[in-house]
Amino acid sequence: MSDLTRLDASETAAAVAAGEVTAREVAGAHLDRIEQTDEAVHAFVHVDRELTLAAADAVDAARASGGPLGPLAGVPLALKDVFTMRGAPTTCGSKILDGWRPPYDATVVERLRDAGVVVLGKTNMDEFAMGSSTENSAYGVTHNPWNLERIPGGSSGGSSAAVAARQAPLAIGTDTGGSIRQPAAVTGIVGVKPTYGAVSRYGLVAFSSSLDQGGPFARSVLDAALLHEVMAGHDPRDATSIDAPVPPVAAAARGELGGVDGLKVGVVTQLQGEGYQPGVQARFDEVVQLLTSLGADVVEVSCPSFDYALPAYYLIAPSECSSNLARFDGMRYGLRAGDDGKNGVEQVMAITRAEGFGPEVKRRIMLGTYALSAGYYDAYYGQAQKVRTLIRRDFEAAYRDVDVLLSPTTPTVAFPIGERADDPVAMYKADLATLPSSLYGGPAMSLPAGLGDDDLPVGVQLMAAVQRDEQVYRVGAALESALQERWGGPLLDRIPELATGGAA
Amino acid sequence: MTTPSSDVLMSFEDAIATFDPVMGLEVHVELNTLTKMFCGCPTEFGAAPNTQVCPVCLGLPGALPVVNQKAVESAIRIGLALGCSIAPWSRFARKNYFYPDMPKDFQTSQYDEPIAFNGALDIVVETDDGPQSITLGIERAHMEEDTGKISHLGGATGRIHGADYSLIDYNRAGVPLIEIVTKPIEVEPALAPAVARAYVTELRELIVALGVSDAHMHQGSMRVDANLSLKPRGRAEFGTRTETKNVNSIRSVERAVRFEIQRQAVVLSSGGTIVQETRHFHENDGSTTSGRVKEEAEDYRYFPEPDLTPVAPDEAWVESLRATLPESPLLRRARIREEWGLSEHEMQSLINAGALDLVEQTVALGADPADARKWWTGEIARISNERGLDVAVLPITPADVHRIIVLTSDGALNDKLARQVIEGVLAGEGGPDEVVASRGLAVVSDDGALLEAIDAALAAQPDVADKIRDGKVQAAGAIVGAVMKATAGKADAARVRELILRRVSGA
Amino acid sequence: MPALDRDDVAHLARLSRLQLTDAERDHYGEQLDVILAAVARVAEVAADDVPPTTHAVPVVNVTRPDVVVPCLSREDVLSGAPAAEDDRFRVPRILDEEEQ
Numbered sequence A: 001m002s003d004l005t006r007l008d009a010s011e012t013a014a015a016v017a018a019g020e021v022t023a024r025e026v027a028g029a030h031l032d033r034i035e036q037t038d039e040a041v042h043a044f045v046h047v048d049r050e051l052t053l054a055a056a057d058a059v060d061a062a063r064a065s066g067g068p069l070g071p072l073a074g075v076p077l078a079l080k081d082v083f084t085m086r087g088a089p090t091t092c093g094s095k096i097l098d099g100w101r102p103p104y105d106a107t108v109v110e111r112l113r114d115a116g117v118v119v120l121g122k123t124n125m126d127e128f129a130m131g132s133s134t135e136n137s138a139y140g141v142t143h144n145p146w147n148l149e150r151i152p153g154g155s156s157g158g159s160s161a162a163v164a165a166r167q168a169p170l171a172i173g174t175d176t177g178g179s180i181r182q183p184a185a186v187t188g189i190v191g192v193k194p195t196y197g198a199v200s201r202y203g204l205v206a207f208s209s210s211l212d213q214g215g216p217f218a219r220s221v222l223d224a225a226l227l228h229e230v231m232a233g234h235d236p237r238d239a240t241s242i243d244a245p246v247p248p249v250a251a252a253a254r255g256e257l258g259g260v261d262g263l264k265v266g267v268v269t270q271l272q273g274e275g276y277q278p279g280v281q282a283r284f285d286e287v288v289q290l291l292t293s294l295g296a297d298v299v300e301v302s303c304p305s306f307d308y309a310l311p312a313y314y315l316i317a318p319s320e321c322s323s324n325l326a327r328f329d330g331m332r333y334g335l336r337a338g339d340d341g342k343n344g345v346e347q348v349m350a351i352t353r354a355e356g357f358g359p360e361v362k363r364r365i366m367l368g369t370y371a372l373s374a375g376y377y378d379a380y381y382g383q384a385q386k387v388r389t390l391i392r393r394d395f396e397a398a399y400r401d402v403d404v405l406l407s408p409t410t411p412t413v414a415f416p417i418g419e420r421a422d423d424p425v426a427m428y429k430a431d432l433a434t435l436p437s438s439l440y441g442g443p444a445m446s447l448p449a450g451l452g453d454d455d456l457p458v459g460v461q462l463m464a465a466v467q468r469d470e471q472v473y474r475v476g477a478a479l480e481s482a483l484q485e486r487w488g489g490p491l492l493d494r495i496p497e498l499a500t501g502g503a504a
Numbered sequence B: 001m002t003t004p005s006s007d008v009l010m011s012f013e014d015a016i017a018t019f020d021p022v023m024g025l026e027v028h029v030e031l032n033t034l035t036k037m038f039c040g041c042p043t044e045f046g047a048a049p050n051t052q053v054c055p056v057c058l059g060l061p062g063a064l065p066v067v068n069q070k071a072v073e074s075a076i077r078i079g080l081a082l083g084c085s086i087a088p089w090s091r092f093a094r095k096n097y098f099y100p101d102m103p104k105d106f107q108t109s110q111y112d113e114p115i116a117f118n119g120a121l122d123i124v125v126e127t128d129d130g131p132q133s134i135t136l137g138i139e140r141a142h143m144e145e146d147t148g149k150i151s152h153l154g155g156a157t158g159r160i161h162g163a164d165y166s167l168i169d170y171n172r173a174g175v176p177l178i179e180i181v182t183k184p185i186e187v188e189p190a191l192a193p194a195v196a197r198a199y200v201t202e203l204r205e206l207i208v209a210l211g212v213s214d215a216h217m218h219q220g221s222m223r224v225d226a227n228l229s230l231k232p233r234g235r236a237e238f239g240t241r242t243e244t245k246n247v248n249s250i251r252s253v254e255r256a257v258r259f260e261i262q263r264q265a266v267v268l269s270s271g272g273t274i275v276q277e278t279r280h281f282h283e284n285d286g287s288t289t290s291g292r293v294k295e296e297a298e299d300y301r302y303f304p305e306p307d308l309t310p311v312a313p314d315e316a317w318v319e320s321l322r323a324t325l326p327e328s329p330l331l332r333r334a335r336i337r338e339e340w341g342l343s344e345h346e347m348q349s350l351i352n353a354g355a356l357d358l359v360e361q362t363v364a365l366g367a368d369p370a371d372a373r374k375w376w377t378g379e380i381a382r383i384s385n386e387r388g389l390d391v392a393v394l395p396i397t398p399a400d401v402h403r404i405i406v407l408t409s410d411g412a413l414n415d416k417l418a419r420q421v422i423e424g425v426l427a428g429e430g431g432p433d434e435v436v437a438s439r440g441l442a443v444v445s446d447d448g449a450l451l452e453a454i455d456a457a458l459a460a461q462p463d464v465a466d467k468i469r470d471g472k473v474q475a476a477g478a479i480v481g482a483v484m485k486a487t488a489g490k491a492d493a494a495r496v497r498e499l500i501l502r503r504v505s506g507a
Numbered sequence C: 001m002p003a004l005d006r007d008d009v010a011h012l013a014r015l016s017r018l019q020l021t022d023a024e025r026d027h028y029g030e031q032l033d034v035i036l037a038a039v040a041r042v043a044e045v046a047a048d049d050v051p052p053t054t055h056a057v058p059v060v061n062v063t064r065p066d067v068v069v070p071c072l073s074r075e076d077v078l079s080g081a082p083a084a085e086d087d088r089f090r091v092p093r094i095l096d097e098e099e100q
């Protein structure tokens, strides 16, 4: 095989299964690629060559002994450093967890191992998944492989950058308000937030419990679907995990459920126009025309409550985070600061948290503490949960008429690193279009729609009803193949070649 | 910090002459489920530190709770037994505050949507006019989780003040608790301490009867917080309350309430104000001391626990649990009292001795209720008092007592010997028969040997023999005593008396 | 809603166990004011008769059977501890008292 890092996950899995290449060779090629490019990209915060090759060897051994291989056996994957995995540190991009090695595996990690997926390492992220640029990490900034001066999106920016930089064909991210879809959009890859509850949160370090959802990054819709099926499924250790069969997303991605001919697609009035960059709007309009030409019935749908998604989200997520992050107090694991024998426990906790958390995390903890306080709860948290109901009703009304909803994924292409670093409200606007389906809980996908301003990728977002994840894959796959036909190949073929350094 | 001895108290009588006490009792009951509230770790008491801990109850990042089905069922059964309504829809909430014994720095509890609410419990209090029945309102019963155990080290050993550092064992963290809260209790002021005691006693019996908890106060599987405030007689609004914690026995509940009434009364009548605070009870002198002052209402920032789903028991489930409820202790006592023909007072002393279950079990084995009562509330209760232990934890069983009763009524033992058998059983010498054999405690039933001793005694006290002959039968007692002494207490006194009378009358 | 003054921020920081300098207090106070002004818009939607939504798929009574599962080894339990002694977590002295 010439360049194993250029293969799709499905191609790699087929090659490993057929014995054309070993999992060890595949893993080695990606480890080499990481070594060559990560100094520039900084997608990973932890790579353990030995551990990775041992996992690959286990797949090769299973194949040699004729054991059954999973659909992604031997395929390397980059894991967002928010999932626990034995044998590796979990930092969540935070100094407060520096050096913490969890004594247990996340359910997602167990499933990856059972499927023969080879974890290459842990990827950088905004601290505790709070951010849209992967600038808020205690372990440095991750760069967009399309333009190293730009952000790779966030909070799962390490994962999106790794896939775009061909360091891994697959990655896992988490999406609380858009943290898979927005990074996918700005790095020109596919990213999916499954229905809330589809993927177990056991072992996913919580940011906002009622919104957090793990999901796949890939370079094709089919690859994303294959990973989706490995990750999803009922987990008795997560009380909010859906106890129902996983929707047939891989079949949908293969076109087995049909194309878009005759499907009704809704374009959300509130998620376009003002505030969206011209290049973003232009690519979006082209997608709409393309869908029409493919036989879809595209209609405009108004969802007035979506205008309140941003304020509702920035009350609910900080509120839950203020409670979820309380446990990082320096008593049982992670950083402890100020323990000089004189300070009492309360001071040690306060000093530890002051030193261990970055500014965005502190801001959200205080915001959430405020929103949950006696006297403010009803006006803030309580009211935000009601807004959530209104948003859900808008979605439900829309899905009575249409099969999927469509919008740009982000208002702009990747912005320059540092541009919004000290302007939280401007930063929060990166999630404008992704927040409604986070609050509703339905599945949503971002897939590449072309290049926009500054020749940077633009993403289009497909949304579907709760538990109808197959719908976004069905439309996504049809759109992907029509777009690639137009482009003459995947969008990622147009990414500038990264300068490679380090040992080859 | 005020020391207990420096507190000036008003006499209880003076205090209740001026003030009306208002009580609120919060009881935490540790359930005896096999596993914790939200994870599969065992709940066994006394395991080596930090050996019953997993990612969930250690609050590790990423771990998630899942509710223990059995704990929910126990909560519903407790609610039903307390006459509560069972909420068709209830939720867990997070109570947010930082404390190192709480791994997540929030307690998963129930807040405005408890599983059970609005019930009542009937209690009986001893008064000067005899037992009085009082109904107390139950505000709510809700589910929550216990905290880890902190030991304070360095400085004044074991005390939080002056400690250099603390060590934490999280084995207890996450053990299921049911918190039962009364409505404000306003009773005849003089009765308040006794009512508090009777409530806890009655509640404990109910919990034990339900089989949902060991309810051992000394091990902390049942813990009482007593809220108390005073209001000047005739005033409608409640005064500022204190919350006394660490009340580790039923008797202490009564003492703590009494102390707080006397302490608050002296503060209020000297123009002072009561500070809203937690107070700590001290077993040694029955006092309470100031704990943490609540300068402002603690802001726990409660919100619904997003990691858990609501608990919504349907009617069929609730009814199936109702069908498992045991006879209520109150009804059971009424039934037993009637069956055994006891006075209210006799019944009460049986309960106070903590021996009702044991007597009932002994009777169930065939013993006469009077005999069973005699031994359990007599000799055995005496020893338990001596040792400061509950009767129930002494190493003697209803079967042992039943056997002793059989041996006594067969004439093989007399009461004195029976007491020695009890002593032997408690000393671990084996069952009653083994103790009888090893200590050689059988009654002397050989008339020949007894007559020999009688003759010797009569010869030694000829004047007594004359009195008996003159018809003063009660004088025989002196001879009986002498014979008992001569046989080292192994004779059957009734038989000895019979033989004396026969001997003297020349029969 | 009133703007957050330094004392408000100090109160929030104490509730959140975050030690802040005066400068940080001012800085966060300003930022929180801006954010709060933006999010206060949720109050514009009259929602008196609207129930809250907490989860995408509303389910109830998700429980587990009362069956023991293996615990972590004590080595694992204490592996992350900043300080341990006597098989327990060692923590700084506790000055105030607060028990449940």
Ligand SMILES: [Mg+2]
Binding pocket: B109, B144, B179, C100
């Ligand atoms: Mg409580």
Ligand SMILES: [Zn+2]
Binding pocket: B036, B039, B040, B041, B052, B053, B054, B055, B056, B057, B058, B174
């Ligand atoms: Zn546990």
